[in-house]
Amino acid sequence: MKPEESATTGxxxxxxxxxxxxxxxxxxxxxxxxxxxxxxxxxxxxxxxILVRHEQAAVHAAEGYARSTGRVGVVLVTSGPGxxxxxxxxxxALMDSVPIVCLTGQVPTHLIGNDAFQEADTTGITRPCTKxxxxxxxxxxxxxxxxxxFYVARSGRPGPVVIDLPKDxxxxxxxxxxxxxxxxxxxxxxxxxxxxxKVEEAIELIAGAKRPIFYAGGGxxxxxxxxxxxxxxxxxxxxxxxxxxxxxxxxxxxxDKQFLGMLGMHGTYEANLAMYHCDVMINIGARFDDxxxxxxxxxxxxxxxxxxxxxPSSINKNVRVDLPIVGxxxxxxxxxxxxxxxxxxxxxxxxxxxxxxxxxxxxARNCLxxxxxKETIKPQYALERLYHHIKDKDHYITTEVGQHQMWAAQFxxxxxxxxxxxxxGLGTMGYGFPSAMxxxxxxxxxxxxxxxxxxxxxxxIQELSTVAQYRLPVKxxxxxxxxxxxxxxxxxxxxxGRYSExxxxxxxxxxxLAEAFGAVGLRCHDPxxxxxxxxxxxxxxxPVVVDVLVDKTExxxxxxxxxxAHYDMxxxxxxxAAKPVSEEGMVLV
Amino acid sequence: MTSSHTISVLVDNExxxxxxxxxLFSGRGYNIESLTVAxxxxxxxxxxxxxxxxxxxxxxxxxxxxxxxxxxxxxxxxLTVEGPHIERELALVKVKGTGDKRxxxxxxxxxxxAKVIDAKTDSFVFEVTGTSDKxxxxxxxxxxxxxxxxxxxxxxxxxxxxxxx
Ligand SMILES: Cc1cc2nc3c(=O)[nH]c(=O)nc-3n(C[C@H](O)[C@H](O)[C@H](O)COP(=O)(O)OP(=O)(O)OC[C@H]3O[C@@H](n4cnc5c(N)ncnc54)[C@H](O)[C@@H]3O)c2cc1C
Ligand SMILES: Cc1ncc(C[n+]2csc(CCOP(=O)(O)OP(=O)(O)O)c2C)c(N)n1
Ligand SMILES: [Mg+2]
Numbered sequence: 001m002k003p004e005e006s007a008t009t010g011x012x013x014x015x016x017x018x019x020x021x022x023x024x025x026x027x028x029x030x031x032x033x034x035x036x037x038x039x040x041x042x043x044x045x046x047x048x049x050i051l052v053r054h055e056q057a058a059v060h061a062a063e064g065y066a067r068s069t070g071r072v073g074v075v076l077v078t079s080g081p082g083x084x085x086x087x088x089x090x091x092x093a094l095m096d097s098v099p100i101v102c103l104t105g106q107v108p109t110h111l112i113g114n115d116a117f118q119e120a121d122t123t124g125i126t127r128p129c130t131k132x133x134x135x136x137x138x139x140x141x142x143x144x145x146x147x148x149x150f151y152v153a154r155s156g157r158p159g160p161v162v163i164d165l166p167k168d169x170x171x172x173x174x175x176x177x178x179x180x181x182x183x184x185x186x187x188x189x190x191x192x193x194x195x196x197x198k199v200e201e202a203i204e205l206i207a208g209a210k211r212p213i214f215y216a217g218g219g220x221x222x223x224x225x226x227x228x229x230x231x232x233x234x235x236x237x238x239x240x241x242x243x244x245x246x247x248x249x250x251x252x253x254x255x256d257k258q259f260l261g262m263l264g265m266h267g268t269y270e271a272n273l274a275m276y277h278c279d280v281m282i283n284i285g286a287r288f289d290d291x292x293x294x295x296x297x298x299x300x301x302x303x304x305x306x307x308x309x310x311x312p313s314s315i316n317k318n319v320r321v322d323l324p325i326v327g328x329x330x331x332x333x334x335x336x337x338x339x340x341x342x343x344x345x346x347x348x349x350x351x352x353x354x355x356x357x358x359x360x361x362x363x364a365r366n367c368l369x370x371x372x373x374k375e376t377i378k379p380q381y382a383l384e385r386l387y388h389h390i391k392d393k394d395h396y397i398t399t400e401v402g403q404h405q406m407w408a409a410q411f412x413x414x415x416x417x418x419x420x421x422x423x424x425g426l427g428t429m430g431y432g433f434p435s436a437m438x439x440x441x442x443x444x445x446x447x448x449x450x451x452x453x454x455x456x457x458x459x460x461i462q463e464l465s466t467v468a469q470y471r472l473p474v475k476x477x478x479x480x481x482x483x484x485x486x487x488x489x490x491x492x493x494x495x496x497g498r499y500s501e502x503x504x505x506x507x508x509x510x511x512x513l514a515e516a517f518g519a520v521g522l523r524c525h526d527p528x529x530x531x532x533x534x535x536x537x538x539x540x541x542x543p544v545v546v547d548v549l550v551d552k553t554e555x556x557x558x559x560x561x562x563x564x565a566h567y568d569m570x571x572x573x574x575x576x577a578a579k580p581v582s583e584e585g586m587v588l589v
Numbered sequence: 590m591t592s593s594h595t596i597s598v599l600v601d602n603e604x605x606x607x608x609x610x611x612x613l614f615s616g617r618g619y620n621i622e623s624l625t626v627a628x629x630x631x632x633x634x635x636x637x638x639x640x641x642x643x644x645x646x647x648x649x650x651x652x653x654x655x656x657x658x659x660x661x662x663x664x665x666x667x668l669t670v671e672g673p674h675i676e677r678e679l680a681l682v683k684v685k686g687t688g689d690k691r692x693x694x695x696x697x698x699x700x701x702x703a704k705v706i707d708a709k710t711d712s713f714v715f716e717v718t719g720t721s722d723k724x725x726x727x728x729x730x731x732x733x734x735x736x737x738x739x740x741x742x743x744x745x746x747x748x749x750x751x752x753x754x
Binding site: 123124127128131132133135152156157185186187188311312313315316317320 | 601604605608609612616647650651654655657658659660661663
């Protein structure tokens with residue numbers, strides 16, 4: 001059959017290719033340039049389309065879906081404003097290594113470059129905020145491009161991929177021929193298996209350590225749930241302490257006694273001091289982010305550093321390491337465990353005992369302590385109570401960005417990977433709610449909670465309409481301090497308490513707002529009634545917005561001010577006068 | 590601590606590839622001292638990009654890793670550290686003048702093995718090839734002899750010996 005006689009259009013072909021990639025759901029928003037795709041979607045029932053209310057939310061929803069399942073999230077938006085609205089989400093996915101395929105409409109090929117209606121240079125705009133992007137100029141290339149895009153999005157270090165689709169390409173007739181699986185890119189082959197010699201060297205270093213620490217990050221989540229199991233097994237085998245980055249939470253069970261909590265700017269005292277004083281650091285799937293290292297010159301000065309990462313560009317970028325191992329965290333851990341078993345190395349029990357004794361001293365500082373009174377709810381208390389009520393339920397947590405996000409990381413305990421969705425690298429306010437929608441779509445029966453701030457939630461509040469439409473019982477748990485709390489905290493600590501534009505004037509009545517969208521609204525300001533409110537929230541099988549009025553001026557501690565070293569941590573309000581922030585630190589974000 | 594490195598990059602010859610490479614350099618604040626690009630394998634649809642850049646060893650390592658992770662990049666080779674290599678560039682040099690200056694320009698061109706590729710009674714266009722140093726020296730000499738226009742290709746480079754990229 002000649003292509004012109006084919007019954008299928010480019011758009012039909014696209015939908016078939018998506019189904020072949022085992023896509024179940026697409027988050028999207030229609031427009032002129034993608035009407036052929038919406039027409040093809042209309043004619044089938046294998047692919048589910050979730051209509052969001054803003055394209056940014058479509059990408060975050062796909063991120064939540066992807067991060068909670070390990071699959072590729074799929075987005076569909078129109079040309080011009082549809083594509084530009086997606087840019088924040090794409091950048092977020094790039095920074096946090098989330099596999100996304102984003103289909104964008106484009107004006108027909110003959111109009112490209114003419115400033116046509118709703119034309120934007122989408123491949124130009126998204127080049128720096130995607131792992132890769134494509135402009136499909138002929139329908140012949142469409143199927144291959146789609147399959148290749150999925151391969152690129154999920155292989156190696158995952159990330160977002162854009163496919164820009166001119167309308168004529170979508171309307172041209174062409175047959176779909178299912179590809180021979182698996183489709184790969186012709187040359188892109190990230191290294192997943194490590195060099196065995198390096199693994200052996202690493203085991204030697206690890207076994208000989210006197211003050212070791214594991215530092216595990218989001219790369220373990222990317223490597224799949226098996227990698228978390230292997231990590232846990234290996235850490236147990238060695239008996240060494242472990243800390244997680246914000247993105248790595250859940251890759252090692254938080255309740256385990258070898259877990260020191262999160263490290264970094266708002267990490268625990270024990271995790272940061274252990275990082276500072278260690279003699280061997282085993283970084284697996286973390287990228288020495290500036291939120292972790294603080295002042296680079298004083299970052300863990302006495303340690304030999306092992307760094308396992310699938311992306312060679314993450315290695316020796318900020319911190320020089322002694323033993324780089326390129327490979328997938330799961331494969332490397334498997335090899336490490338095997339080599340360890342084969343060699344049966346003798347660890348230095350005496351030194352380790354002394355090391356743990358020191359760590360326990362730091363732990364005894366109880367750095368996350370806070371004082372709850374009878375009057376106002378402390379945000380930390382709200383999260384402790386929340387955790388108490390959800391811990392035995394099948395639950396997933398997402399967050400917005402700010403103090404509430406850091407408290408959630410500190411006070412909620414993650415026992416498994418893929419249960420914690422947060423915007424770490426870009427720090428995108430407005431991420432949490434749409435992300436929770438994506439999680440709920442993937443796990444319809446689970447309890448999905450967005451821990452939010454009252455400022456952040458306003459950034460994608462329109463999605464209440466989406467959760468109402470699809471009856472997604474997402475819970476929004478707002479820690480309402482009436483401030484952009486994280487901004488206010490920095491202004492208090494760094495700018496002499498001049499609270500310039502950080503007060504959230506004229507907030508909506510969140511209860512009425514919820515009701516207006518067909519959701520349920522709850523409010524609580526009394527510590528004594530908090531438990532009841534949380535129970536109520538959990539019991540209502542509908543979307544619920546909970547407005548928890550918390551202490552307005554509580555600060556998030558511990559805190560390593562920008563540009564300071566790990567030992568210069570602020571542990572509480574009384575600490576800060578003693579440690580003014582340096583001028584060098586002031587310019588940092 | 591900063592030093593100059595000549596890097597060869599083999600890439601898919603597809604739309605936007607140069608923008609990707611240049612965007613990487615500008616976006617991450619790396620500098621480009623010279624850049625050349627052209628298709629080198631029509632059958633496989635490959636182009637070769639030669640970049641001269643400068644930085645500390647850590648920055649150079651980053652540049653190579655960042656280039657290598659671009660999806661359409663096949664190979665990245667740092668010729669400066671991977672054994673002996675040769676570099677060449679070509680310049681077109683337009684010199685205007687009559688009398689002694691014209692004679693002297695022609696004499697020097699001969700010394701530098703520059704070819705005359707266009708001649709009028711009061712002007713020459715020379716084609717000179719060689720290392721950047723040689724090209725720069727030749728152009729420097731032409732300055733006092735009526736240099737009016739200059740075009741340079743930037744550097745192309747290759748390792749010595751039988752090994753291919
Ligand atoms: C307000 C705010 C405060 C913050 N404070 C903190 C803080 O106190 N502490 C903190 O930890 N973070 C904090 N962050 C987050 C921080 O900005 C970074 O996002 C985070 O630290 C990065 O985590 P990561 O190192 O695990 O790397 P990720 O961004 O998760 O990167 C993963 C790394 O693993 C590699 N990788 C990917 N796949 C694999 C694989 N299969 N195998 C091996 N490697 C792989 C990648 O190449 C990459 O290098 C904060 C963020 C915000 C918004
Ligand atoms: C889109 C976006 N704009 C601005 C910021 C800078 N920012 C970081 S935290 C924050 C305040 C967040 O306030 P809220 O959501 O109320 O959380 P809180 O810190 O009070 O818990 C702001 C403005 C950001 N991270 N994202
Ligand atoms: Mg707030």
